[in-house]
Amino acid sequence: VNPRFDLHVLAWLLVIVGAFLAVPLLVALLLGESTGPFLVTGAATIGVGLGIARATRTDDRRLRPRDGFVVVGAAWLVTSIVGALPYLVGGTLGPVDALFEAVSGFTTTGSTVVEDTAGLDRSLLLWRALTHWIGGMGIILFTIAILPLLGIGGMQLFRAEVPGPVADKVRPRLVETARILWAIYVGLTAAEVVALSLCGMSLFDSVCHTFATVATGGFSTRNGSVGDFDSAAIEWVVTAFMLFAGMNFVLHFRLFTGRVREVLCDVELRYFAAVVVVATVIVTLTRWGPGSTVEADLRSAAFHVVSIVTTTGFVADDFELWPALAQLVLLALMVLGGMSGSTGGGVKSLRIVLAVRSLRATLHRLLHPHAVIPVKYGGAVVTEGLLAEVWGFLLAYAAAAAVGSAVVAAHGYDLLTATSAALTALGNVGPGIGEVGAYDNFAHLPSLVKLTLSGLMLLGRLEIFTLLVLFSRRFWQR
């Protein structure tokens, strides 16, 4: 471990997060809202950051795998604390609630403890959405893109932060990769702001909802989420952009460079598309009844299926009134999650594909004990090591969900609330079912539960291993 340089990187991260606070500050100035929370937090963060950065200047810039885990783990913790300060300083939320809201924002979960968004300053609502946007593509990746200080060691951080079992570089140089990914991200953002404005949303609402969509977050400026706008066009636009955000960004890059064929043949994309289509059909059919219309039912089904599977968590209808099968489908989608390399959470499509193939190979081996049956993906053999990682991840995911549910259940909540709260936090989805359902919020939960769920959100966003490894004894042994 190289603590001096680790601290140096963290200090620069603080400066960057502090700089982001300038955005809500400007809005507050424009709208004549209270600027105090952003000014104080921003100044303090940047000051502390610069101070530490000066003090820890060093020529030894090597980063080993351990540094990657330490920096990424610490970065997310520190950013969450900084992100909580504006809520806390302004007196809007208490300490636990502020932390919960910030973690939920940065991890792009979108579970909220804010009971009435109308009571919040617009600048604060913007900050809430902005935390999604920063966390979606990853604060570290942003740092890599704009600061050349990381050098080769950046790959350690990249691996630890980017979602999915395999971190793909789209260009030979990491800095270029990070810039391209962020450029795609910014491009998607701009496109959605325009599209939503055209659908009649105000600029402020479009920007906030766009931040929450492309990051697959789920915070809304209204208590009733996207459903409050009561516009079919807006719902379709949001559905489309949630899908884009749930796709592997490497595929976006290929689309832009004209390699459409490669994208269409991508196994993970095909699987992801199949999940969306099948789930939408099931939900539409189970809800079919007198008074149903194809457009409205299909739109509602597609919106919620996409919202949950990409782990965005926007709501347009109260899905708790749906038949049990439809709710069960949503619960399953919470676990499946988006594609690897997307801003979505959950287990990720690629892991599911690999796990299913591995299972099939195992069954095949039972029938032909001498056969050599490798698991293949995209024409290449998947190494045993990667498969072990996939199965390990699934086990750890299940264990984390179980522990989380147990904590919620121990506080007297019913089974569905407990399970769905843990799954929604771990999958970075947003709403659950039961007392944390579509139109409920998380404010009524006890502090310990809120902290546990915050932990699950971080665990889910950093794909479990990055955090889990920090708790292993061997990690701290020399």
Add this chain to the structure above:
Amino acid sequence: VGVPCDLAGAPEGVKAMDAVVVGGGLVGSTLAERLSQDGHSVTVVEQSASQLRSLSDHLDVATVHGSGSSVDSLRRAGIESCDVLFACTSSDEVNMVVALMGAAIFKVPRVVARLRAPETEASFQVIADKLPGEHVSLNPELAAVEKILSLLPVPGAVDVSPFLDGRLLIAGFPIRLGSDFGGLLLSHMRLLFAETPVMVVAIRRGSVWIVPHGDDEIRVGDLVYFALDRAEMTNVLALLGARPTTGRRVLVAGATRIGVAVAQRLESKGTAVTLVEADEAACREAAATLQRAMVVQGSPTDRALLEEEGTPHAAAFIACTDDHQVNVVASLLARRLGAAHTFALVDDPALSGLVGELGIDAVISPRLLTVGLAAQFVRRGRVRAAAALLEDHVEVVEAEITAGSRLTQSTLRDLALPRGVLVPAILRDGGLLVPRGDDRLQAGDRAVLAITAERAVELDAVLAE
């Protein structure tokens, strides 16, 4: 095998050539033997002294001791004045260097390189096409793969060569007791197959070869080569009394380059394939290459394993390991277990002589296939279709009839073709037909002609006119 050695020189009408053969291994020495029999002057360049001695003891060839990639030994072998150069050492890279050096520096008009890796072959062709003269690469393994694939759809055949874009097959079948062909006069064949071309082009009786006439008779125990329209295959098979095959799965033993290539081609056609290989690393590599075929680790001579993996119901068992004795044993075992048809890769002449009596359907010799192709190239240059050599005794050639050729000028009966020439089929306007004595060839026809090897030269002369 072996036509008596004609030491008097080349048959009439053929120019005796100076040939340099680099590499005196199995392929090199067989090729040298073949060329020398055909009357050419052969010089073999070989590194191993003992190999050279045995060469010069058994063959009427000159020898040069030295490395093939050394310019000095090539000069001593007379590369500067030779007509044709063969690079057939065991190394692709050496062959590539020798062949390209011969073509580019010494301006040898015809160069043949034996290359195993398809990638190397492709690069060779790219360069060779830029050089003056005619240069080809021969791939023994690819030739074996092609042979196996043409054998598979013709159950019971010992040898199959496709002609006319695969419409016509020259296929050799042993005539067993109970076959309807036993005792059939060849002139009656036309009654059996009135419209479509099915003709006997050669018969082997014991060790004697016959290019048949109408009054010859097919006997039980003969090996008969038919020229048959692919569409007639089921009828011919029925008359042969072939057992109907029920299984679909094909077992391939040995994840060698040939084994994997065969499995790959079969699986792309939708055939279920099981590849058996003893070596674990080879298994993994094969499993990574193949899409649907199943790779099983185990010895191809492990009876229990073969049974477990479905040999008793297999449509075919193809043994392509590098150990050709294992191939024979594995094929016999598969046959015993009930595989409908068995094929084995065997290069050793002594071994392949025995196999027919043992009940293996067909043996494939990459070495002989390569030598046959190389010899063809020497005689004709690049021909349109590979000519079949029925164990070197009968040649089958596909020729395109050009306008103004002497062949178009009178009926086949009056053409004064070399004695014993058969014309089993013509492809005219997309239709296969069997010509009779009073038919004429037309410009644009593609004709298949068969003749004994000794008279092949005369046929070449006619075709070249």
